[in-house]
Amino acid sequence: MKYRQARWDEPLIFELASNQDRETFQLGDDYFARLGKETLTEVAQDIVRKEGPNIPNLSEPEVVRHYTRLTQMSYGIDVGVVPLGSCTMKYNPKICEDLANDDRITYAHPYMNEEHLQGLLEMLYTLQEWLAELTGMDVCSLHPPAGAAGELAGVLIIREYLQDKGYTHKDEILVPESAHGTNPASAAMAGFKVVHIPADERGNTDLNALKAAVSDRTAGIMLTNPSTLGLFEEKITEVSDLIHSKGGLLYYDGANLNGILGIARPGDMGFDIVHLNLHKTFAAPHGGGGPGAGAICVKKELADYLPKPLVRREGSMYYLDYNVRKSIGRITWFYGNIVPAIKSFIYLMMLGPEIREVAEVAVLNTNYFMKKIKELPGIDLIYGRERWRKHEVVISFENLHRETGVSAEDVAKALLDRGIHAPTIYFPLTVPEAHMVEFTESESKRTIDEVINAYKDIVRQAYEDPGKLKGAPRNTSVGRLDVLRANHPRTLAPTYKYVRKRNING
Amino acid sequence: MPHYWIPNSVKEVKQEMLKEIGVDDIEEFFKDIPEQLRLKKELRVGFGKPLLEHEVRRKFLEMLSKNKFTGFTDAHRVFLGGGVCVHYIPSVVKAIVSRAEFYTAYTPYQPEINQGILQAFFEYQSLMAELYGVDIVNASMYNVSTAAAEAVRMALRVKRGRKRILVASSAHPEIKEVIRTWVKGLNVRLEEIPYGREDGELDVSALRTKLSDDVAAVYVESPNFFGVIERKLRDIIEVTHDVGALAIVNANPLSLGVFKGPGELGADIVVGDAQPLGVGLNYGGPSAGILGIQDRRELLRQLPGRLVGMTKTVDGSENGFMLILQTREQHIRRERATSNITTNSGLEAIAAAVYVSLLGAKGLRRLGEALLGRTTYFLETLRKRDVEAVPLFEKGLYFREVTISFKGRDARDVISQLEKHGIHVGPPLSKFYDVMHDCSLLCLTELHSKDDIDELVSKLALVLGGEAG
Numbered sequence: 001m002k003y004r005q006a007r008w009d010e011p012l013i014f015e016l017a018s019n020q021d022r023e024t025f026q027l028g029d030d031y032f033a034r035l036g037k038e039t040l041t042e043v044a045q046d047i048v049r050k051e052g053p054n055i056p057n058l059s060e061p062e063v064v065r066h067y068t069r070l071t072q073m074s075y076g077i078d079v080g081v082v083p084l085g086s087c088t089m090k091y092n093p094k095i096c097e098d099l100a101n102d103d104r105i106t107y108a109h110p111y112m113n114e115e116h117l118q119g120l121l122e123m124l125y126t127l128q129e130w131l132a133e134l135t136g137m138d139v140c141s142l143h144p145p146a147g148a149a150g151e152l153a154g155v156l157i158i159r160e161y162l163q164d165k166g167y168t169h170k171d172e173i174l175v176p177e178s179a180h181g182t183n184p185a186s187a188a189m190a191g192f193k194v195v196h197i198p199a200d201e202r203g204n205t206d207l208n209a210l211k212a213a214v215s216d217r218t219a220g221i222m223l224t225n226p227s228t229l230g231l232f233e234e235k236i237t238e239v240s241d242l243i244h245s246k247g248g249l250l251y252y253d254g255a256n257l258n259g260i261l262g263i264a265r266p267g268d269m270g271f272d273i274v275h276l277n278l279h280k281t282f283a284a285p286h287g288g289g290g291p292g293a294g295a296i297c298v299k300k301e302l303a304d305y306l307p308k309p310l311v312r313r314e315g316s317m318y319y320l321d322y323n324v325r326k327s328i329g330r331i332t333w334f335y336g337n338i339v340p341a342i343k344s345f346i347y348l349m350m351l352g353p354e355i356r357e358v359a360e361v362a363v364l365n366t367n368y369f370m371k372k373i374k375e376l377p378g379i380d381l382i383y384g385r386e387r388w389r390k391h392e393v394v395i396s397f398e399n400l401h402r403e404t405g406v407s408a409e410d411v412a413k414a415l416l417d418r419g420i421h422a423p424t425i426y427f428p429l430t431v432p433e434a435h436m437v438e439f440t441e442s443e444s445k446r447t448i449d450e451v452i453n454a455y456k457d458i459v460r461q462a463y464e465d466p467g468k469l470k471g472a473p474r475n476t477s478v479g480r481l482d483v484l485r486a487n488h489p490r491t492l493a494p495t496y497k498y499v500r501k502r503n504i505n506g
Numbered sequence: 507m508p509h510y511w512i513p514n515s516v517k518e519v520k521q522e523m524l525k526e527i528g529v530d531d532i533e534e535f536f537k538d539i540p541e542q543l544r545l546k547k548e549l550r551v552g553f554g555k556p557l558l559e560h561e562v563r564r565k566f567l568e569m570l571s572k573n574k575f576t577g578f579t580d581a582h583r584v585f586l587g588g589g590v591c592v593h594y595i596p597s598v599v600k601a602i603v604s605r606a607e608f609y610t611a612y613t614p615y616q617p618e619i620n621q622g623i624l625q626a627f628f629e630y631q632s633l634m635a636e637l638y639g640v641d642i643v644n645a646s647m648y649n650v651s652t653a654a655a656e657a658v659r660m661a662l663r664v665k666r667g668r669k670r671i672l673v674a675s676s677a678h679p680e681i682k683e684v685i686r687t688w689v690k691g692l693n694v695r696l697e698e699i700p701y702g703r704e705d706g707e708l709d710v711s712a713l714r715t716k717l718s719d720d721v722a723a724v725y726v727e728s729p730n731f732f733g734v735i736e737r738k739l740r741d742i743i744e745v746t747h748d749v750g751a752l753a754i755v756n757a758n759p760l761s762l763g764v765f766k767g768p769g770e771l772g773a774d775i776v777v778g779d780a781q782p783l784g785v786g787l788n789y790g791g792p793s794a795g796i797l798g799i800q801d802r803r804e805l806l807r808q809l810p811g812r813l814v815g816m817t818k819t820v821d822g823s824e825n826g827f828m829l830i831l832q833t834r835e836q837h838i839r840r841e842r843a844t845s846n847i848t849t850n851s852g853l854e855a856i857a858a859a860v861y862v863s864l865l866g867a868k869g870l871r872r873l874g875e876a877l878l879g880r881t882t883y884f885l886e887t888l889r890k891r892d893v894e895a896v897p898l899f900e901k902g903l904y905f906r907e908v909t910i911s912f913k914g915r916d917a918r919d920v921i922s923q924l925e926k927h928g929i930h931v932g933p934p935l936s937k938f939y940d941v942m943h944d945c946s947l948l949c950l951t952e953l954h955s956k957d958d959i960d961e962l963v964s965k966l967a968l969v970l971g972g973e974a975g
Contacts, residue, residue, distance in 0.1 A: 005619065013629050013863050025864040027594055027952045028872030035879030040764060043903060044737050049766050049871075053636040057866035060598060067602045067860055073622030076610030084612055091511055092610055095559050099566050101604075103577035106595065109586040110790030111933040112575060113925060119572035120789065130551045145648040145791055146849040148836075156690055181836035185846035189659075191691025194841040232538050263536055264543045279849065288623045289613040289645065289812065289852030291792030307687075329687035333589065333651035333680035334790025349562050352552025354507045356545075361514050363535045368523045388535040416619045424615070427837065444513035445523060476618040478826040479819045486817035486830045489803075493816040494642045494830065496632035 001450055003419030005476045006072035013066060014496050017056030024057050073477040074288070075421055081447050082421040085392040085436025086180065086228055088258050088280035093350065096283065096343035105342060110334040114319045121318035124338060125311045127345040128295075134355070135254075135274045136267020137297035143307045143336045147255060150275030150294030151186035151222075156328040157273055157298065157305040158220045158249050159190050164326065167247060170219040174243075176205050178229055178428040180255060183222040192219060199430065203231035203383035205239060218246050224253035225269065226260065228428045228436065230366060230389035240270030249273065257281045258440060259363055259390030262356030273298050282344035293340035307331045361441040363390050365448060369437060370395075372452045376459050378403060382431050392438035394431050401433045406462040406469050408433040413472040413480060414458045420451055509556070582958045584930045587733065587907040587949030589650075589678045590781045590790065593760075594953055599784035602860045603853055613812070613852070617828035624827035627814040627852065630859035637759055637862065637870075638776040639767025640798035644811040646855040647795030647847065650779035651681045654725060654756055655688035656810045656845055657775045657797060661723035661752045662694060663808045663844070668722035668751070669694045674708050676701040676730035679938040681756070685725070699724075706734035706899030706909070710741050717749045723775075727756040728768070733881070733907030733947065734899055735765065743772040759783055759796065759858075761905050763867075763874030775799050782951075784861035785854045794851035794858060809834065810845030873952060877906050880950040880959065884908065887963045893972035898945050907949045909935070912970060917946040923969040929962060 040048055058066075076082070082089040108117055124142055131140040144150035155173065162170045173187035176197050184194040195213050200206040205223070221243050225233045233239065243250055252266040254276035261281060266274045278284050279292035286292070298306060308327040309320040320335065351358065370393045374381055378400025381393070397408045412422035412435070424436040439448055461469055473480065485491045493499055508515040514523065524530065536544065557565065581592045603609060607622070614620035614627075627645045634643040647653040658671055671689070673682055675698040686696060699713045708726055717724075724746045728736035736742065743753040754775045755768035760782045768776045780794035781787065799805040815830035836843040865873065881904040888895055888910075898909040912920050917934035924931050935942040950959065967973055 010625070012625070012632070013859075014632070021868065022866075024866035024869040025596060025598070026869055026872060027865065028869070028874075028876030029952075031956060032876040032879030032883065033872050034875075035882050036764070036875030036877065037879075039878050039882045039903075040875070043735075046740060047735070047737055047765050047771070049762070049764055053639075053762065053767070053867055053870070055633060055636055055862060055867040055870065057868045058863060060864065063860065063863050064598055064601065066863070067626065067856075068605070070622035070626050071602070071605040071607040073620075073625075074607040074611055074614075075616075075619045076607050076612075078606035078610045082612055084615070087612055089612055093511060095562060097604070097609075099563065101600075102570060104570055104573050104575060105577075106786040106788060107577050107581050107584075107592060108573075108575060108789040109584055109592065109787050109930070110590065111586050111588050111937075112584070112930060113922075116574040116930075117789070118574075119570040122569055122572065133550050145652070146847075148846040148848050149648065149652070151846060152688070156687065159691060181838065181840045181843065182846045182848055184841035185836035185839075185843040188841040188843075189688075189691065189846055191693075232536075234538050234540070236543070237540060260536075260539070262549060263545060264539050265545065268543050268545075277849070285609045285853075286612045286849075287609050287851075287853030288611040288620075288627075288856070290850040291648070291794075291852075291854060292849035293792075328690070330651075330680060330683040331687060332648060332791065333678070333684060336790075337648070337792040338789045339792055346562060346566060349552050349557055349565065350511075350559070351509065352554065352556040353548045353550070354509070354556050355549065355551055357507055357509060357512060357515055360532050361512050361520075364520060364523055364532055365514060367527055367529075367535055371527045387538065390535070412616065413618065416616060421612075421619060422616050441512045441514070445519055473618045477621040478618055478824050479821065481617050481826045481828050482817050482820050482822075483828070486815050486828050491817070492830065494631060494813050495628075495635040497635060497641055499816060 001419050003475045007477050008069040008073060010066065010069045012496060014056055016058055016062060016066060021057040022059040025060055080419055080421060081443055081451060083423045083437045083439050085424040085438040086255055088438060088440055090283055090440035091442040092283055092285040093347060096346045099346055100339055100342040105339065118318055121311055123342060123345050125313055125318050127341055128311060130348050131276060131295050132297055135297050136265030137274055138300045139303045140295050140297040141306045141310050142295050142341050143331060144294035144296055145332050145337045146290065146292040147275055147277040147294045148182045148186060149331050150296045151182055152189055153296050153307050153328060153331045154251050154273045154275055155186050155190040155192065157302055160305055160326065160328050161302060162219055170217055172217045173219055174213055174221040176223065177430050178227055179222060179224060180228065180253060183253060187222065199383060202387060203227065203229045204234050207235055207238060210239065210242065214242055214246050218248040220249040220251055222251040222253060224256045226256050226390035229383050229394050230392040231384050231387055232390055236269045255280060256391055259359055261359040263359050272302060278340050278344040283347040284340035284343040291337050291340060293337040309335065358441045365439040365443060366391060366393050369439065369448055369452065373455060376456060378459055392436060394434050394436045396431050397433040400459065400462055404462040404466045406466045408435055410469045410472065411458050414469050415454055416473040417475045418454045420454055582953050583928050585948050585962060586930050586932050587947035588933045590787055591906060591949035591951050592787065592953050593782040593951050595784050595786050596864055598864050599857050599860045603857050608856060609853055617826065621826060624814050626856045626859055628816060628827050630855040631814060633859055633862045634796050635798060637762045637767055638798050639769030640776050641801035642806065643796060643798035644809055644813050646851040647797050647811055648851055649791060649793040649795045650756060650777055651684040653777040653795030653797040654681050655685045657754045657777050658685050658723060658725060659688060660808045660810060661754060662692060664752065664804050665722035668720050670721045671696050672699050672716055672721055672724045674699050674726040674730060676706060676708060676732055677725060677727050678731045704899060704901045706732045706902040707736050707738060708742055710738055710745065713742065714745050717745060719749050721749055721751040723752040723754050725754045729758055729761060729905045729907065732899065732909040733904045734902040735905050737903060739768065740771045760874060760877060763870030764878060769800060774805065780854055780858040783858035785857050792851055792854055794854035808844055811847050811850060876952060880954065881905065881908055884950055884959055891963060891967055891973040893963060893967045894970040895966055906951065907947055910946055910948055912944045914944050915970060917944055920969055921946060924965055927965045929965050
């Protein structure tokens with residue numbers, strides 16, 4: 001596919017400033033501004049701003065044009081395919097945006113008497129119920145503002161629960177080597193020691209290694225199932241029995257739920273705690289990095305440990321319950337990120353009980369892609385070569401790299417040149433020269449064929465003229481960027497202050 | 507079932523794809539899931555069946571109309587405070603964050619195809635750095651409560667071995683709770699520093715006696731939970747530095763149009779919440795947490811979250827932007843990462859950048875003055891009309907929020923009386939403390955006109971006694 005991204009030479013907002021200040025957007029009225037100014041004269045001048053801040057004074061059309069040009073040099077799921085593995089970049093239905101941006105939600109104050117917000121609370125309560133049903137858990141809370149925050153809540157629940165049982169010696173959390181980096185990071189944040197478990201050839205958690213690692217000190221295991229390799233953990237029941245037999249708990253990372261949605265449930269597999277990324281499986285948009293929303297779901301025995309407050313119902317009244325007996329406390333102030341949650345509520349309203357279709361088509365898409373791509377030279381699957389994938393597949397360009405010098409990164413940049421966002425690269429770390437590809441249910445066969453053809457074309461080029469691929473990308477707003485310069489202490493520039501300093505110093 | 511969000515859900519397409527794979531049935535892909543784990547029943551999700559878009563719209567609006575709160579048309583009667591308040595969201599901000607190139611993007615891991623959003627993040631970082639008087643601001647945390655918790659964790663890493671954290675007692679009670687939760691497992695002690703009974707400001711001499719070389723950081727807010735500006739911020743920071751501890755200051759960005767950025771006064775780490783910057787209340791979330799630091803190596807190495815930097819193309823011909831210093835982050839450093847944060851609040855950060863760009867230094871100063879003018883006016887009017895309500899801290903300098911004492915009357919009762927008149931005030935301090943039952947917070951923003959404030963005072967007079975006006 002031919003692709004030409006917009007290439008505005010758009011200055012920084014600071015550089016749009018001119019000597020003649022514009023009249024800027026006003027929210028301060030004369031009467032109160034004058035009063036405020038008087039008050040300021042009575043304040044110790046030490047803390048009063050004398051000048052600045054150094055923020056340009058621009059007119060409204062100038063600001064709008066600036067940011068609109070920046071949007072033209074950005075790429076989201078509405079522009080084209082974003083097959084980032086484990087990120088579940090599915091279509092974000094417009095109806096969800098449209099309805100969730102209602103100003104009865106946007107302007108709703110978190111300390112307003114619940115009586116005035118019954119409709120909103122009913123939606124949140126209903127979503128909690130639906131998520132419990134989808135995961136096979138007993139109680140769900142929408143409190144965590146993102147997946148990683150849900151993980152922190154989860155490992156803290158493990159910690160407090162075990163402490164209450166008197167198991168203070170349990171200080172180890174087991175994590176498969178292919179897990180998302182958030183798992184070991186979250187476990188460490190809660191003060192646990194992390195023990196890594198390798199995968200076997202079929203891509204399952206290596207049971208022998210697991211048996212050897214499990215001990216009295218095991219507090220629990222963090223698993224995503226299907227794994228980041230897109231493979232279902234075939235011996236999940238054995239894993240569950242083993243961990244439980246040592247008094248440990250099972251934590252489910254919901255990042256990859258899309259592959260089994262409506263087909264199998266973590267609660268039935270023996271998991272005690274589940275977090276969900278509503279911005280992945282449940283179609284809330286990613287916003288260029290956030291906001292997301294995490295939900296955390298637990299089995300009955302752990303319900304008293306959930307972060308507070310919870311949305312509950314008494315008769316026909318919905319309210320926030322702060323009396324969570326052994327609550328781990330607050331992961332965030334107020335009640336979590338409710339706007340993405342409302343979008344997920346709308347998404348589930350639309351699909352209803354037929355949600356299984358999502359997983360079936362997502363998995364069909366993955367396997368269709370895998371079947372075609374593994375025929376290409378230079379590409380390998382490493383783990384579980386003969387197995388079907390679920391939501392995603394990881395391919396390795398190790399052979400291509402060895403034979404042509406073209407790396408996974410070069411291939412990624414060449415995809416950009418064809419108008420295709422690259423998949424997740426170099427992850428999981430256990431697969432060399434990896435591309436982790438996830439299409440979700442949102443991509444058509446036609447688009448997947450385009451991606452396959454792009455890979456074909458790139459691999460062919462790698463064997464014919466590898467040097468040319470090193471020059472990619474050419475059709476994006478800028479060419480390949482200098483990573484070393486970006487990270488070197490002498491050239492590091494994380495804000496405009498640095499840009500100015502360097503310009504002055506030449 | 508075919509669905510119009512799912513292109514390949516059409517039977518013929520499925521069959522064609524299955525044929526090319528060489529499989530008869532989609533079920534084949536799920537055979538590695540143990541039989542007893544495969545769901546046989548239909549799940550109770552949604553309202554019995556899939557709904558069409560117009561049906562969903564109707565159902566949704568029916569549910570939402572159960573809210574008595576009517577949205578913007580009610581906002582000027584909402585004087586609720588407690589860290590977040592009603593603020594206007596300019597149409598420009600809504601227009602930009604509604605651009606799908608931004609809101610449907612992922613984290614810009616492929617910089618060449620996402621220069622626009624990277625530049626927007628860079629501008630957010632830069633604009634916040636100017637406002638807060640620091641050198642570096644990251645690409646956002648979830649909100650100020652988690653930014654504060656991450657700042658404390660960061661300080662504990664920078665000052666390894668120090669096991670005490672001093673927190674202003676006047677800090678937001680929920681932020682204190684968040685910090686407490688996030689340091690579980692670190693074996694540290696959180697201690698509170700009292701505030702002055704007359705001015706509501708941190709008691710510097712009490713701070714001095716608590717400080718010693720085992721303190722990693724001091725956390726203070728300005729304006730604090732009571733709405734009071736810390737006028738001795740420079741002293742607080744100085745005594746903190748005297749024992750080698752770090753000063754973490756949480757400031758409201760709207761106050762920084764008129765007050766100096768905490769970084770300028772010497773704070774090592776600054777935090778704030780982008781909520782008033784065109785983000786909206788959203789019933790408490792999402793928002794964006796501002797987290798900034800001074801240009802010091804030990805701080806930068808421990809900074810959590812994403813950071814965008816300016817660089818050049820490999821051939822040196824053009825400037826560009828990309829995520830930098832990623833070796834601090836969880837996907838590379840794993841259990842040794844500075845934090846587990848991945849998803850942040852990118853879109854809200856962009857909203858904040860657009861808001862600040864739109865108002866400019868001029869607009870921010872004027873808004874800051876006008877907010878200060880409102881608390882001045884409100885307190886004066888209360889006094890003039892002899893209303894039985896006074897600021898809890900007689901000598902405090904209030905910004906945006908005011909703590910009012912109803913002189914012995916139960917605040918919950920006063921609040922529910924006002925609600926009957928359609929006016930929302932609160933939260934009562936008894937929500938957070940066992941004392942101060944007669945006190946409540948109250949917030950005044952640009953959405954409250956002089957008439958609205960007069961009306962508030964009249965209703966207070968009616969409920970409490972005083973000239974109804």
